[in-house]
Amino acid sequence: MTKPPSKTVHAVMRALARAIDNLELPAVEKIARTSQEDPFEVLIATMLSAQTRDAVTAAASARLFRVARTPPTIAKLSEKQIEKLIYPVSFYRHKAKHVRDACRMLVDRFGGRVPSTMEELLMLPGVGRKTANLVLILSFKSLKNVCVDTHVHRISNRLGWVRTRTPDETEQALYKNTRERWWPYINLYLVTWGQNVCRPIYPRCGACAIRGYCPRIGVTQIAKR
Numbered sequence: 001m002t003k004p005p006s007k008t009v010h011a012v013m014r015a016l017a018r019a020i021d022n023l024e025l026p027a028v029e030k031i032a033r034t035s036q037e038d039p040f041e042v043l044i045a046t047m048l049s050a051q052t053r054d055a056v057t058a059a060a061s062a063r064l065f066r067v068a069r070t071p072p073t074i075a076k077l078s079e080k081q082i083e084k085l086i087y088p089v090s091f092y093r094h095k096a097k098h099v100r101d102a103c104r105m106l107v108d109r110f111g112g113r114v115p116s117t118m119e120e121l122l123m124l125p126g127v128g129r130k131t132a133n134l135v136l137i138l139s140f141k142s143l144k145n146v147c148v149d150t151h152v153h154r155i156s157n158r159l160g161w162v163r164t165r166t167p168d169e170t171e172q173a174l175y176k177n178t179r180e181r182w183w184p185y186i187n188l189y190l191v192t193w194g195q196n197v198c199r200p201i202y203p204r205c206g207a208c209a210i211r212g213y214c215p216r217i218g219v220t221q222i223a224k225r
């Protein structure tokens with residue numbers, strides 16, 4: 001496929017920056033801001049957030065962090081205790097095990113600190129590229145990473161910026177097809193837009209601030225208003 005013109009990407013990103021100003025931030029962004037970008041809180045909240053509504057992620061993270069908010073203290077909890085604290089996030093049993101095992105690895109292998117490289121982050125149980133990229137962007141201020149979740153994947157394809165089947169393919173395509181200056185912002189802008197306007201089904205194209213730049217690839221039905 002051909003690359004989107006960089007002035008189109010620029011116009012979309014500028015329009016989204018303005019349009020999301022009054023919208024609610026994604027849960028992990030809020031947790032990052034209130035914790036002063038603490039890498040551990042961002043890591044755990046992102047692990048809990050997969051396929052889970054924001055309000056549920058925020059409440060589960062708050063319950064867990066009230067009881068334990070460091071790698072050694074969470075590592076000492078049992079899986080059952082973590083399950084109870086994070087329920088009803090989706091896959092709470094798997095996530096409880098991953099959180100506990102990741103905390104153990106942070107203690108045993110990384111001196112109780114969250115590592116700051118992609119390679120090391122990917123060693124942690126339950127941590128994939130999405131989580132690692134978000135920790136690198138939000139907590140370690142990386143300007144070289146793009147974090148792709150389901151919203152970023154869907155909207156990048158609808159906009160015609162990429163033509164991909166998986167979030168990992170989308171991440172690699174975005175490195176090729178967009179300028180580096182936008183990489184740290186792509187997640188915040190597209191996730192916020194995906195939660196509010198460019199929803200998975202019945203996107204609100206009529207109310208969309210970037211409709212003039214969007215070929216709506218793959219969109220078959222839109223919201224009436």
Ligand code: SF4
Nearest residue numbers: 198203205208211214
């Ligand atoms: S015009 Fe529709 S499909 Fe395109 S970004 Fe906006 S809401 Fe999504």
